[in-house]
Amino acid sequence: MNKFIPFAIFCAISLALYVGLSLNPSNIPSELINDPVPEFALTEVGSDTASFSSETLATEEDVIIMNFFASWCAPCYVEHPFLMELKNRGYKIYGVAYKDRARNITRFLEEQGNPYTQVGADENGRVGIEFGVYGMPETYIIKNGIIKYKHIGPILEMQFEDEFIPILESAR
Amino acid sequence: MRIIATFICFFAMSLAALAVGVDEGRLTDPAQEARAQDIMKQLRCLVCQNESIVDSNAALAKDLRMIVRERITLGDSDQQVLDFMTSRYGDWVLLKPPFEGATIVLWFSPLILLLVGFYVVYRNLKKQKFITTAEPLSRDEQARLKELLTEADDC
Amino acid sequence: MIVELGHFALILACLLSFIQGTFPLYGALKNRGRLMSLSAPAAYGQFFFVAISFFALMYAFIVSDFSVVNVAKNSHTLKPLLYKISATWGSHEGSILFWAFVLALYGAMVAYFGRRLPKSFHVTVLAVQAMVGFGFYLFLLLTSNPFERVFPFPMEGNGLNPLLQDPGLAFHPPLLYMGYVGLSVTFSFAVGALIAGRVDAAWARWVRPWTLLAWCFLTAGLSLGSWWAYYELGWGGWWFWDPVENAAFMPWLVATGLLHSAIVVEKRDTLKAWTILLAIIAFSFSLLGTFIVRSGVLTSVHAFATDPERGVFILAFLFLVIGGSLLLFAMRADRLQPGGLFAPVSRESMLVINNLLLSVAALVVLFGTLYPLLRDALTGDKITVGPPFFNMAFGFLMIPLLLVMGLGPSTNWKRADLVGLLGRLKFIMLAALLATIVIFYIVDGGEIMAAVWLGLGLWLLLSTLFEWAERVKLFKSGFMARIIRQPRASMGMSFGHLGLAIAVIGISGTSYWNLEHQDIMRYGDSASIGGYDVTLRDTDGIAGPNYTAVKATFDVSRDGSTITTLEPEARVYMTPPMPTTEAAILSTLSADLFVVIGEANNKEHTEWAVRLYYKPLQLWLWAGVAIMVLGGLISLSDRRFRMGAPTRGYK
Numbered sequence: 001m002n003k004f005i006p007f008a009i010f011c012a013i014s015l016a017l018y019v020g021l022s023l024n025p026s027n028i029p030s031e032l033i034n035d036p037v038p039e040f041a042l043t044e045v046g047s048d049t050a051s052f053s054s055e056t057l058a059t060e061e062d063v064i065i066m067n068f069f070a071s072w073c074a075p076c077y078v079e080h081p082f083l084m085e086l087k088n089r090g091y092k093i094y095g096v097a098y099k100d101r102a103r104n105i106t107r108f109l110e111e112q113g114n115p116y117t118q119v120g121a122d123e124n125g126r127v128g129i130e131f132g133v134y135g136m137p138e139t140y141i142i143k144n145g146i147i148k149y150k151h152i153g154p155i156l157e158m159q160f161e162d163e164f165i166p167i168l169e170s171a172r
Numbered sequence: 173m174r175i176i177a178t179f180i181c182f183f184a185m186s187l188a189a190l191a192v193g194v195d196e197g198r199l200t201d202p203a204q205e206a207r208a209q210d211i212m213k214q215l216r217c218l219v220c221q222n223e224s225i226v227d228s229n230a231a232l233a234k235d236l237r238m239i240v241r242e243r244i245t246l247g248d249s250d251q252q253v254l255d256f257m258t259s260r261y262g263d264w265v266l267l268k269p270p271f272e273g274a275t276i277v278l279w280f281s282p283l284i285l286l287l288v289g290f291y292v293v294y295r296n297l298k299k300q301k302f303i304t305t306a307e308p309l310s311r312d313e314q315a316r317l318k319e320l321l322t323e324a325d326d327c
Numbered sequence: 328m329i330v331e332l333g334h335f336a337l338i339l340a341c342l343l344s345f346i347q348g349t350f351p352l353y354g355a356l357k358n359r360g361r362l363m364s365l366s367a368p369a370a371y372g373q374f375f376f377v378a379i380s381f382f383a384l385m386y387a388f389i390v391s392d393f394s395v396v397n398v399a400k401n402s403h404t405l406k407p408l409l410y411k412i413s414a415t416w417g418s419h420e421g422s423i424l425f426w427a428f429v430l431a432l433y434g435a436m437v438a439y440f441g442r443r444l445p446k447s448f449h450v451t452v453l454a455v456q457a458m459v460g461f462g463f464y465l466f467l468l469l470t471s472n473p474f475e476r477v478f479p480f481p482m483e484g485n486g487l488n489p490l491l492q493d494p495g496l497a498f499h500p501p502l503l504y505m506g507y508v509g510l511s512v513t514f515s516f517a518v519g520a521l522i523a524g525r526v527d528a529a530w531a532r533w534v535r536p537w538t539l540l541a542w543c544f545l546t547a548g549l550s551l552g553s554w555w556a557y558y559e560l561g562w563g564g565w566w567f568w569d570p571v572e573n574a575a576f577m578p579w580l581v582a583t584g585l586l587h588s589a590i591v592v593e594k595r596d597t598l599k600a601w602t603i604l605l606a607i608i609a610f611s612f613s614l615l616g617t618f619i620v621r622s623g624v625l626t627s628v629h630a631f632a633t634d635p636e637r638g639v640f641i642l643a644f645l646f647l648v649i650g651g652s653l654l655l656f657a658m659r660a661d662r663l664q665p666g667g668l669f670a671p672v673s674r675e676s677m678l679v680i681n682n683l684l685l686s687v688a689a690l691v692v693l694f695g696t697l698y699p700l701l702r703d704a705l706t707g708d709k710i711t712v713g714p715p716f717f718n719m720a721f722g723f724l725m726i727p728l729l730l731v732m733g734l735g736p737s738t739n740w741k742r743a744d745l746v747g748l749l750g751r752l753k754f755i756m757l758a759a760l761l762a763t764i765v766i767f768y769i770v771d772g773g774e775i776m777a778a779v780w781l782g783l784g785l786w787l788l789l790s791t792l793f794e795w796a797e798r799v800k801l802f803k804s805g806f807m808a809r810i811i812r813q814p815r816a817s818m819g820m821s822f823g824h825l826g827l828a829i830a831v832i833g834i835s836g837t838s839y840w841n842l843e844h845q846d847i848m849r850y851g852d853s854a855s856i857g858g859y860d861v862t863l864r865d866t867d868g869i870a871g872p873n874y875t876a877v878k879a880t881f882d883v884s885r886d887g888s889t890i891t892t893l894e895p896e897a898r899v900y901m902t903p904p905m906p907t908t909e910a911a912i913l914s915t916l917s918a919d920l921f922v923v924i925g926e927a928n929n930k931e932h933t934e935w936a937v938r939l940y941y942k943p944l945q946l947w948l949w950a951g952v953a954i955m956v957l958g959g960l961i962s963l964s965d966r967r968f969r970m971g972a973p974t975r976g977y978k
Contacts, residue, residue, distance in 0.1 A: 003660045006604060007653040010611070014646050016697060019704040020624035021638045028218065028709050031262045099231065125235050132260040134218035134232055192561055192897065192908050192925030194845045194936035216711050222569045224713075227562050267713030274702065278712065281694050282720040285687045293683055297671075 042120030058145030079154035333383020341464035413497035486902030503548030509541025514610035561908035574616030733790035777839030784831035819962025830951025836944025857941030
């Protein structure tokens with residue numbers, strides 16, 4: 001037996017572990033990249049008709065940002081001011097309030113500001129599951145009804161520059 | 173910061189995960205409920221790490237359990253239910269990795285490693301030659317035997 | 328003040344470990360007696376100071392000194408004293424300090440018990456031990472200082488995860504660390520032997536008790552953790568193949584292999600290079616486990632709050648220690664001349680097969696644990712390798728292992744007669760087979776794998792008893808005296824194997840014949856499971872020192888007659904706010920009845936979520952592992968294994 005084999009195997013393991021340090025194991029990528037958005041129809045917060053649907057996104061001309069949030073989610077409060085800024089920069093953002101009551105959403109938006117073009121109320125969380133959402137907040141980039149990118153966790157300024165802008169630009 | 177934020181988020185979710193509840197809306201047909209339970213045991217909970225959704229009381233796990241039950245009542249096969257889950261969350265949700273492509277190496281690893289091991293052992297032992305015929309004790313061994321015998325007396 | 332003293336003592340221990348790891352080693356290489364004589368005093372001093380440091384931290388926890396960050400983050404004034412103490416090793420920083428403390432403890436033990444070893448070898452072993460310790464001290468001081476202060480300090484601490492506030496888990500980490508770190512001694516001996524360039528029976532006789540000691544601690548620690556998961560997590564599972572469990576299990580597998588291969592080195596003076604390699608790998612797995620738990624590379628339910636910077640530090644340290652020793656092995660192993668020869672069928676061969684299967688099992692567990700990471704790093708795919716894979720892969724390797732275990736102890740050294748052996752044991756095989764069929768008939772069948780495991784467990788049980796009976800010549804004149812005068816090592820082996828057999832039988836029962844039942848129950852409602860009728864009588868709100876709870880009372884009856892009442896609790900802790908379940912378990916030799924009370928299902932609190940589990944032979948599993956540990960301890964008490972036994976081989 002070549003006595004160096006254990007050492008070689010160990011080197012390979014170390015290398016993998018080193019690479020592993022920069023990976024986030026709890027970050028599960030979307031299965032739906034480059035797929036059309038799953039079909040859904042949500043009532044808008046404060047209305048009874050299903051006016052926010054997959055159709056809305058498919059007919060949207062701009063590249064848009066779709067943000068799943070909830071008033072019960074602490075990181076969403078961290079993220080919110082930045083969403084407001086994105087709105088001011090001219091990005092179009094759709095919101096889905098995940099497993100939240102209309103009253104709480106309204107108050108959340110009154111207090112924190114409303115960056116969304118439309119806010120759908122996903123009360124039972126089914127639309128979230130259709131999208132493969134598993135934590136709050138999560139954000140998608142969608143063009144012509146096709147999902148281009150998914151981000152898990154609150155968006156921070158630096159990540160927006162690094163991850164979102166290239167995709168937003170290329171999709172334009 | 174992001175790490176902290178995500179941590180808070182997961183933490184908030186996993187808190188609920190520890191409470192024990194019993195699902196409402198369990199299927200009335202025991203055979204179907206058993207099938208549903210069996211499928212749930214194969215699905216990994218997304219927010220609580222390394223548990224199946226059966227064992228978790230996280231809200232998302234609950235929702236997924238209901239979806240499993242719904243699909244079963246709608247007449248889906250076990251595989252169809254699993255396929256729905258993987259189409260949303262990827263192979264990641266399957267506690268049992270699929271047997272295809274790159275995972276074949278994984279599934280066969282015990283056999284491969286065992287065969288390699290046997291080969292290594294065989295080669296090493298061949299080098300030092302198995303004894304196949306009875307041979308008298310060497311002088312060394314006789315000395316060692318003596319030593320061992322006297323040692324036994326010490327004890 | 329005491330905290331600063333602890334901090335200062337830690338720095339002193341760090342310096343002493345550096346001295347212990349360098350000058351005496353240089354002295355040993357150059358044969359300078361005065362430099363070498365620094366070694367043992369440095370080891371004692373290092374232990375003294377790190378002990379001061381550890382107890383200073385414990386003191387800070389006991390008096391709830393929240394100006395220490397670590398205490399503020401992990402303790403709370405309302406916590407019972409036991410959990411204030413156990414919080415000392417419950418946090419990341421504290422547990423590393425505990426590692427260093429235990430490492431120095433073992434170092435001091437080697438310094439003391441090994442004083443009759445040849446000087447230069449003794450010094451080398453202690454130097455290796457100290458170098459590992461030095462790495463841990465640096466890690467503590469540079470990245471994870473447990474004595475860091477905050478100002479202004481909080482008035483109250485964050486509390487300890489309530490799941491960890493349990494006697495079982497208070498003692499699980501110390502035992503596990505005693506095991507993990509115990510393997511460092513074997514490691515130091517192995518590296519010392521590589522530096523000295525020789526291994527012989529005396530070396531093996533030295534290594535065996537230390538491996539055995541570490542193995543006993545590891546087994547006890549692992550089973551305690553498993554037992555805790557069983558009664559505390561509330562769904563009656565006891566092994567989840569979680570990365571952190573695997574991280575503790577791999578060193579156990581290798582240590583078990585090492586235990587057996589060291590016998591071959593001692594008795595037959597062969598398999599030396601292999602034994603050295605196993606000794607290195609066993610400790611490597613310990614270190615790897617520490618890395619996995621703390622770096623966040625794998626998701627786990629047990630993970631400490633993670634930090635990539637710490638990850639890089641441990642990885643670099645890991646690379647130096649493990650990579651260095653494996654490289655040393657590669658360069659020096661050829662010097663270890665193989666000794667005694669043996670035939671393909673012999674005790675040696677049986678032990679080689681044991682080693683092969685255990686090592687492959689450890690590798691497979693490693694591969695399965697790291698596979699998601701490898702895949703993610705190479706292709707970016709996220710995938711889960713969960714219990715179904717491990718059960719299959721591990722089971723595949725355990726079947727031949729259990730078969731061979733039944734044969735091994737009855738096999739002669741050097742050369743054995745396989746036909747004769749099988750002839751002697753054929754009745755045992757038949758008996759095991761027959762018993763399996765009878766049991767299957769009685770319990771009305773089950774899965775085929777259940778029969779396989781049950782059969783293997785019975786085979787091991789009977790063959791171990793048979794071998795023992797042959798050895799003591801049972802029922803022939805004077806056999807009582809022979810039973811008592813058995814060498815402790817052989818007695819320990821019998822107990823160890825017997826324990827495993829009982830555990831395997833238990834596993835087959837609890838894994839394949841378990842039942843579960845969940846329901847919403849009102850007062851007076853009954854549910855039946857496994858022949859028991861369980862009636863919810865009442866619930867009551869109670870308050871503990873740092874939690875409130877709902878305590879439910881269940882009447883348990885069988886065939887109409889009341890047996891007992893069970894009182895499970897659903898607790899909600901205050902800091903951090905977190906619910907836990909305290910299951911109530913009725914344990915009998917045939918099965919456990921496991922009752923969990925959950926949330927109220929309605930606002931009036933008259934309907935409750937209840938889960939019932941029926942776990943056949945669960946007690947056998949715990950009894951089995953306890954007997955295994957007992958076997959290890961009996962073996963350890965063998966006079967020939969005295970840690971200070973004279974060392975004939977080194978002159």
